Amino acid sequence: MNSARDFNETVLGELRAILGDRVSIAAAVRGHHGKDESHFPDALPDAVVFPESTEEVRDIVNICRRHRVPLIPYGVGTSLEGHVLAVRGGVTVDMSRMNRVLEIHEEDLDAVVQAGVTRKQLNEHIRHTGLFFPVDPGADATLGGMSATRASGTNAVRYGTMRENVIALKVVLADGRIIQTSRRARKSAAGYDLTRLFVGSEGTLGIITEVTVRLYPVQEAMSAAVCAFESIDSCTRTVIEAIQAGIPLARCEIVCDTTIDAINRHEKTSYRVAPTLFFEFHGTKAGVIEQAETVQAIAKANGGMDFVWATHAEDRNALWEARHHAYFACLQLRPGSRAMTTDVCVPISRLVECVHETMADMKHYVAPVPLMGHIGDGNFHLMLLIDPASKEEQQLAEQLNKRVVARALAMGGTCTGEHGIGLGKQDSLVTEHGEETMALMREIKRLLDPENMMNPGKLLAP
Numbered sequence: 001m002n003s004a005r006d007f008n009e010t011v012l013g014e015l016r017a018i019l020g021d022r023v024s025i026a027a028a029v030r031g032h033h034g035k036d037e038s039h040f041p042d043a044l045p046d047a048v049v050f051p052e053s054t055e056e057v058r059d060i061v062n063i064c065r066r067h068r069v070p071l072i073p074y075g076v077g078t079s080l081e082g083h084v085l086a087v088r089g090g091v092t093v094d095m096s097r098m099n100r101v102l103e104i105h106e107e108d109l110d111a112v113v114q115a116g117v118t119r120k121q122l123n124e125h126i127r128h129t130g131l132f133f134p135v136d137p138g139a140d141a142t143l144g145g146m147s148a149t150r151a152s153g154t155n156a157v158r159y160g161t162m163r164e165n166v167i168a169l170k171v172v173l174a175d176g177r178i179i180q181t182s183r184r185a186r187k188s189a190a191g192y193d194l195t196r197l198f199v200g201s202e203g204t205l206g207i208i209t210e211v212t213v214r215l216y217p218v219q220e221a222m223s224a225a226v227c228a229f230e231s232i233d234s235c236t237r238t239v240i241e242a243i244q245a246g247i248p249l250a251r252c253e254i255v256c257d258t259t260i261d262a263i264n265r266h267e268k269t270s271y272r273v274a275p276t277l278f279f280e281f282h283g284t285k286a287g288v289i290e291q292a293e294t295v296q297a298i299a300k301a302n303g304g305m306d307f308v309w310a311t312h313a314e315d316r317n318a319l320w321e322a323r324h325h326a327y328f329a330c331l332q333l334r335p336g337s338r339a340m341t342t343d344v345c346v347p348i349s350r351l352v353e354c355v356h357e358t359m360a361d362m363k364h365y366v367a368p369v370p371l372m373g374h375i376g377d378g379n380f381h382l383m384l385l386i387d388p389a390s391k392e393e394q395q396l397a398e399q400l401n402k403r404v405v406a407r408a409l410a411m412g413g414t415c416t417g418e419h420g421i422g423l424g425k426q427d428s429l430v431t432e433h434g435e436e437t438m439a440l441m442r443e444i445k446r447l448l449d450p451e452n453m454m455n456p457g458k459l460l461a462p
Helices: 009-022 027-032 054-066 119-125 143-148 194-198 232-244 257-267 285-301 313-324 326-331 348-364 391-410 426-433 435-448
Strands: 047-049 071-074 091-094 101-105 110-114 166-173 178-180 206-214 221-228 251-255 276-283 305-310 338-341 371-373 381-386
Touching: 009 047, 009 054, 027 047, 054 071, 054 091, 054 166, 054 178, 054 206, 071 143, 071 206, 101 119, 119 143, 143 206, 166 194, 221 285, 221 313, 232 251, 232 276, 232 285, 232 348, 251 257, 251 313, 257 313, 257 326, 257 371, 276 285, 276 313, 285 305, 305 313, 313 326, 326 338, 326 371, 326 381, 338 391, 348 391, 381 391, 391 426, 426 435
Parallel strands: 047 091, 071 091
Antiparallel strands: 101 110, 110 206, 166 178, 166 206, 221 276, 221 305, 251 276, 251 371, 338 381, 371 381
16 A cells, blocks of 8 residues: 555545544645654655544554554654654554643642643643653653653653653553553552553554653752763763762763754854763752762863853753754754664663764764763764765665664663664664564564554564
8 A cells, every 4th residue: 555545445434434534645644644753764654543532543443453454653753763654554543632631640749641742741731730740852752652662861860761650551452452551559569561561662562542650849959061071981981970979960961072063053052062961950959059069070070171050940941952952953964864863772881982982983984973862871872864865875874873783782782772673773673682582572462463553564573
């Protein structure tokens, strides 16, 4: 099924019977849903549907199952590994209308939301409570998509990833069953941990329709800082020493000089063009001051320069907006290019070595290679800018990416700290886990999705 005209009119008729005009085969709508932020070629679905409830998702699944039509869950399309591409055609299930905050339990510090609620929407909704949801991947992604890809981001060093912050899920399975993976209790020993099975499953086992997440009190005091260094090695040593000193960093981000230059051009900022760390500290007023002074001393001992503080909320927000826009800023280093992003994560003790060897390797690439990452938990990214028309550049970028992954795995790390597997890292997943573990994953997939209709082609290689 490569075009809307080839798509089965019977399927369209059944979908329209339950959704009305919330079914689209318009070229513009299909085109929007057939691309993401990855470097992979666009792959359009045959139709796009916009459910508003779990029951409607169930009905969509049942129709598509009867006709053996693939289903692709869609949040806002910010994935970096081709997760939302309809590589085998089918129906994209756009969750944007499932955007209701269902329950807020202030005393229990949790919230229940529909899968299409974005992280910014949730935080705006609960602002008056003095609570917040901390997982911040940069993009204003949906909580369903963040759960499906096991996202993390800038706050992970202190608050953890989606794995630690999802309490329960409501999921529609490939056979149309609706399951609740857990209750709201903070701990449970009741059976298999199905919540963790679906967190990170990338839409290949079922469609997440509701998410129960942890919330946290907004801290009494917050302070952020930017500090430039003479080298990437100095940045990484500073982070390792701060963590080993027991300092509870809330955020700790690294960007290289190439990235800082791109940010300055894109955001009209004036940071020193040098390898740079972005910090944030949360706690009591006295605690934040103590943490910041200790980190500043560690940074100075490692050659840190220009410690610039931001204590007012608007200044902190501007600082993190600049960091969050780094990806798009770096795309402008080579207009018209697309980015292949690396996403390895290594034990913190191997971080200096891994980053140093990786940056040396990147000197052989055809374009500047920006580095950025959540270095506080050993996760860093490179952007390999590719001319979409050049197969040679894509092959070179893939070779370099494989070397980065091989290096991380040799150091006890992982091929992906947060972006997931999608289309791009399936071979790396096999290398990381081995055939026996992969065989078990495939058995789980066949058990829950025997017709391979849930986001086919993603995560598990055939």
